[in-house]
Amino acid sequence: MLGLLSAINLRDSKMAERYNIRETEEKWRKVWEDHNVFHVTEDPSKKKYYVLEMFPYPSGRIHMGHVRNYSLGDVVARYRTAQGYNVLHPMGWDAFGLPAENAAIERNAHPKDWTYENITAMRVQLKQMGLSIDWEREVTTCAPDYYKHEQKMFLDFLKEGLAYRKEMMVNWDPFENTVLANEQVVDGKGWRSGAPVERKKLNQWSLKITDYAEELLEAIKTLDRWPEKVRIMQENWIGKSQGCRFTFNIIDKDETLDVFTTRPDTLFGASFAAMAVDHPLAQKLCDGKEGFKDFVQQCQSIGTSEAAIEQAEKIGFNTGHFVDHPFIEGKKLPLFLANFILMDYGTGAIFGCPAHDQRDFDFATKYGLEITQVVAPADGSNIELPFTDDGVMINSEFMNGLSTSESKSVAIKKIEELGLGEGITQYRLRDWGISRQRYWGCPIPIIYCDDCGTVPVPENQLPVELPYDITFDKPGNPLAHHPSWKHVKCPNCGKDATRETDTFDTFFESSWYFARYTDPKNDGISFAKNKAAYWLPVDQYIGGVEHAVLHLLYSRFFTRALSKCGYMDTPEPFAGLYTQGMINHMTYKDKDGKWVYPKDVIKDESGNWVLATGNHEPVTAGRVEKMSKSKRNTIDPQDILDSYGADAARMFILSDSPPDRDLEWTEAGLGGSWRFINRVHSFIMDAKATILAAPQGAPSDAAKQLQKTAHQTIHAVGSAIEAFHMNKAVAKLRELYNAIEEFKPQSGDTALYKEAVEYLIRGLNPMAPHLTEELWSELGHTELLIKTAWPEVNPEYLVADSATIAIQINGKLKATIQLPVDTSKEDAEKAALSETSVANALEGKAIRKVIVVPNRIVNVVAG
């Protein structure tokens, strides 16, 4: 069987006589570039369409995920262009980030040089895909002419009260003296040092995204072209809940404890109160108590990842103190510390009602606490505790008999009357901490002065540029170690002062790049308001679902914050969103159990997987999994582009699976697309004389049918592309090709034949732009296909003149017949019953009923 290598040989032999993919593809890319066909400017006379794929991190080489992402976007961009839209389709580089610093540490490469080299290499690769990108709008986020604008934004946010500084908990690596991202914490240890990670408080800059919690939540409703799943994820992330905050009095202590609950209705079932281990009161009440330190350690050793905590048992520590029940005179509730209470949510403390909450139930069972049922099912049925559904109140004095929702408001009213608290709306969303203790990011334009405090860098001193002469020999932030960079004079008083050495979270750059593309070369301001107004919002945004929450939510927040600061007036950045699936590939292991790259594996004569080199030792094929470097089941797009060409790669990645599902990359499937491209080329070249011949006489019925099929195909392809069903669009075009290939044109048919062939070429253009541009030119067109409008569909040809009617007896198919479209029910029934096979099958049976659905089906009920 053929693996990749034999397929290349196949190409070489074929190439000599037929379609030279490499040369032809290169030729057309050059023509497009020479004619600058993808460059656009604002044109108020045309409808605009903004297609955007998530911009890549310049890691060095493109991967298959990029190929899928940008192929999808390019289909949309080319289709919309053909439809006459003024299409903006830009590309750029999300160029700040940790990998550049890792490269610096690991192989002594300067982050800037490393990044720019990667950009150069990846630009070549992306261009080789034949994407319809306006490269004049290229944006690189690590360039001072990009990041100086976000320093200005930050200063504006500061003025508007949208940025502030506060203490935040971070993961601290005591050996490296650095803050760790969550993914850098492995089993509670620093990924590089292996030292146990500490939780430490640091002063961090934050953005007030919580100011927009309600607005961000509400506006999700308007995002009707976003996937349902992403909208739900964002809703859950914002996490609005209605509840009640109230204060417990701690008996025998001069302290109170604020708690938050969404179930004030269950207050009569309260049997304990509990707070987070890192609650300020915990230390106060328990310091020195036996077992307290151990308990704290036990809680911290579980780790912060939700997966670990999930497995963990609910454990508590009895403070020995009690709180007063707010409604029941003289009732005391024991006060615990508990590992399942988060300091970050609500007030970091709760009351526990074991009968109506699973966690509280587990906890009470473990510690032998009282369990009082206060909610019963409304239908009086028997239940087992805990019962967490709504119902009617029992054992609840003045609330008895009320429904769950009624008693919630009654309980809140009572709390308010007693002056203990109030009904509140709570959000899960926290402010966005943007400080990072790293070199390769945008410097935060702040200066600290002993006398003047925190001083913004004056705008005329922007940008605060990163120094190039930097070393990574010491642990910690290189900016802080730089001998001179941070030492400046205070802009206010002129005394010695120091710069902020933290840099922005890299989500800062990606939160506004889509706006920068509308005016990428503006030196004075981040983007002109009128240009942003023309192009925004992005009509179609495409990317991985892994950005469903953070990047997309931050961008939505930025759009609002920038509006507040007068930069733009767009309500939402992304009107349409599409999230693509992953690319999977079979995994292989050699006899020693080591992972083997697919390109090193072939099938031998008997169909077994073996190593491509040496003695062809056998290889074990494993599961189909997400492409990853660690499992070595990756395919390098460069190899594919070089050997099969961009069109085949694009076609295959679009044709097999719906784009939102995972795609299994197979060499054989790719070969199928490659063969199709060659077949289309050789067929049209062979038929060229016939296609271009002037018709003699009237066209045959078969030719008219072919013309209809062509129009129907284009119609279906258009709707499929709009619905992101690229696989169906490809299938439809293959059907049209099959019909054309089978068709034997008569002398009067050539005009219609040509029309069908050209519709095929034009329909294929968004997926296979090089091939179709070549064939278009071969058929004598002097105008580029990229400049040619999407084929017109004659609505008359969408209507069939005959319909295939299925005839069923008792719901089972017996025959199919052709009838003119819109044959009356009576005539259809007559025709069905007179069909011989139907008549035979009905012999001796009584016809009870006949159901006729025009143009579709006749079902005879008989028995």
Add this chain to the structure above:
RNA sequence: GCGGGCGUGGCGAAAUCGGUAGACGCAACGGACUUAAAAUCCGUAGGGCCGCAAGGCCUGUGGGGGUUCAAGUCCCCCCGCCCGCACCA
């Protein structure tokens, strides 16, 4: 634990409204071409059974039940897989 999604041939998948299940492709098999193989081209194909054949019968969309003239599609229960998450009080 919570939330979301999915389950159709050997495989990836199609199937507006409930109305001919399996389009299109991959792999497979048969044939043509070839000294031979590959490529290419032509053809076959859900599974099972009967038939020399034409054709016919049964069965089939994870499992069970229901609604309907008719269910991949709607309803109920069950099983399996995948994804997201910050125990959300």
